[in-house]
Amino acid sequence: MDTNDRPYSQILARLRDAGLRPTRQRLALGRLLFEAGDRHVTAESLHEQAVSAGASVSLATVYNTLHQFTKAGLLREVVVDSARTYFDTNTSDHHHFFHEEDGSLSDISGHAIEVTGLPEAPAGTDVARVDIVVRVRSSR
Amino acid sequence: MDTNDRPYSQILARLRDAGLRPTRQRLALGRLLFEAGDRHVTAESLHEQAVSAGASVSLATVYNTLHQFTKAGLLREVVVDSARTYFDTNTSDHHHFFHEEDGSLSDISGHAIEVTGLPEAPAGTDVARVDIVVRVRSSR
DNA sequence: ATTCTCTTTAGAAGAATTATAAACTATTGA
DNA sequence: TCAATAGTTTATAATTCTTCTAAAGAGAAT
Numbered sequence: 001m002d003t004n005d006r007p008y009s010q011i012l013a014r015l016r017d018a019g020l021r022p023t024r025q026r027l028a029l030g031r032l033l034f035e036a037g038d039r040h041v042t043a044e045s046l047h048e049q050a051v052s053a054g055a056s057v058s059l060a061t062v063y064n065t066l067h068q069f070t071k072a073g074l075l076r077e078v079v080v081d082s083a084r085t086y087f088d089t090n091t092s093d094h095h096h097f098f099h100e101e102d103g104s105l106s107d108i109s110g111h112a113i114e115v116t117g118l119p120e121a122p123a124g125t126d127v128a129r130v131d132i133v134v135r136v137r138s139s140r
Numbered sequence: 141m142d143t144n145d146r147p148y149s150q151i152l153a154r155l156r157d158a159g160l161r162p163t164r165q166r167l168a169l170g171r172l173l174f175e176a177g178d179r180h181v182t183a184e185s186l187h188e189q190a191v192s193a194g195a196s197v198s199l200a201t202v203y204n205t206l207h208q209f210t211k212a213g214l215l216r217e218v219v220v221d222s223a224r225t226y227f228d229t230n231t232s233d234h235h236h237f238f239h240e241e242d243g244s245l246s247d248i249s250g251h252a253i254e255v256t257g258l259p260e261a262p263a264g265t266d267v268a269r270v271d272i273v274v275r276v277r278s279s280r
Numbered sequence: 281a282t283t284c285t286c287t288t289t290a291g292a293a294g295a296a297t298t299a300t301a302a303a304c305t306a307t308t309g310a
Numbered sequence: 311t312c313a314a315t316a317g318t319t320t321a322t323a324a325t326t327c328t329t330c331t332a333a334a335g336a337g338a339a340t
Contacts, residue, residue: 021286021287021336021337021338022337023286023287023288023336023337024288024336025287025288026287042327043327043328044327057288057289058288058289058290059289059328060288060289060290060291060328060329060330061287061288061289063327063328063329064287064288064329077222079219079220079221079222079273080219081219081222082217082219082221082222082224082225082296082297083297083326083327084222084326084327084328085222085327085328097261097262097265099262099265100268106262108258108259111257112256112257112258112259113255113256113257113258114255114256114257115253115254115255115272116252116253116254116256117251117252117253117254118248118252118253118272118274119248119252121237121274121276122237122239122246122276124278124279125237125239125276125277125278125279126276126277126278126279127274127275127276128240128275128276128277129274129275130272130273130274130275131271131272131273131274131275132255132258132270132271132272133219133270133271133273134258134261134267134269134270134271135267135268135269135270135271136261136262136265136266136267136268137265137266137268138264138265138266139264139265139266160317161305161306161307161317161318162306163305163306163317163318163319164305164319165318165319166318182296183296183297184296197319197320198319198320198321199297199320200297200298200299200319200320200321200322201318201319201320203296203297203298204318204319222327222328223295223296223328224295224296224297225296225297
């Protein structure tokens with residue numbers, strides 16, 4: 001068994017579980033997304049990376065795939081910048097540092113975080129999620 | 141003195157302090173923004189309101205003005221939705237409920253809120269702001 | 281292999297926002 | 311009061327990100 005087979009099979013399993021056909025494009029994007037630890041990507045950045053890695057995938061497919069993966073729970077959307085949409089391969093409970101200058105994100109583990117003093121959700125509504133974004137800038 | 145003079149003069153003072161000429165357009169937008177308590181607007185929504193209030197202001201001017209007011213500290217930008225940019229007339233320390241279904245915002249006073257367990261800002265960076273967004277959906 | 285259904289894709293379309301350059305207006309100083 | 315000037319407004323074009331469309335392509339099942 002080739003050492004590269006295992007990652008492929010993991011991605012395959014993820015796609016299968018999500019009910020998504022394991023197409024060439026989804027496998028390629030899945031590998032880029034899930035074989036490198038926690039990542040934050042935009043459609044454009046992932047598309048660039050895919051192309052420069054030799055995978056020919058259209059930008060439309062990248063958008064489609066990111067949304068399908070998100071719906072399947074494989075990715076999470078992160079809203080920190082009104083100019084572009086970020087997707088996070090870390091779907092566990094956590095928050096973010098956002099570097100306003102370069103637009104980069106880094107995770108803040110959700111375990112240690114506690115928020116006190118939050119009022120109840122408005123009448124007739126349920127909380128879907130609590131997002132904390134710590135906006136930082138270089139000190140000098 | 142007309143009862144409507146006071147608000148005008150308040151807006152005038154705000155503009156003067158910000159070093160912005162009190163033009164017809166800025167006064168009209170300033171009144172809409174600051175004479176009705178805490179508000180959350182988008183460029184489009186404020187433009188619509190201005191037009192239907194009889195103030196002829198172009199959309200470009202609404203964008204310009206929102207950004208100038210923000211730079212002057214009269215408004216705050218709120219990032220909750222990658223599709224559009226919201227501006228908040230409440231510039232004090234506070235957070236938001238975001239109704240994902242209708243795109244509306246409501247304030248959460250910052251006084252009672254406390255976040256524990258946040259790690260230090262990454263080396264070489266300073267915290268510019270901590271934003272908490274509680275995303276809610278109607279219960280049924 | 282054939283068929284069926286799901287996917288991909290190029291390109292058009294849409295939506296929000298920003299840029300441009302000409303017309304306009306508040307302010308200043310004579 | 312009246313230019314001159316410097317800052318504003320605006321229509322419109324341009325940009326950018328994202329979604330849509332419809333036709334071609336590719337897995338899956340028979």
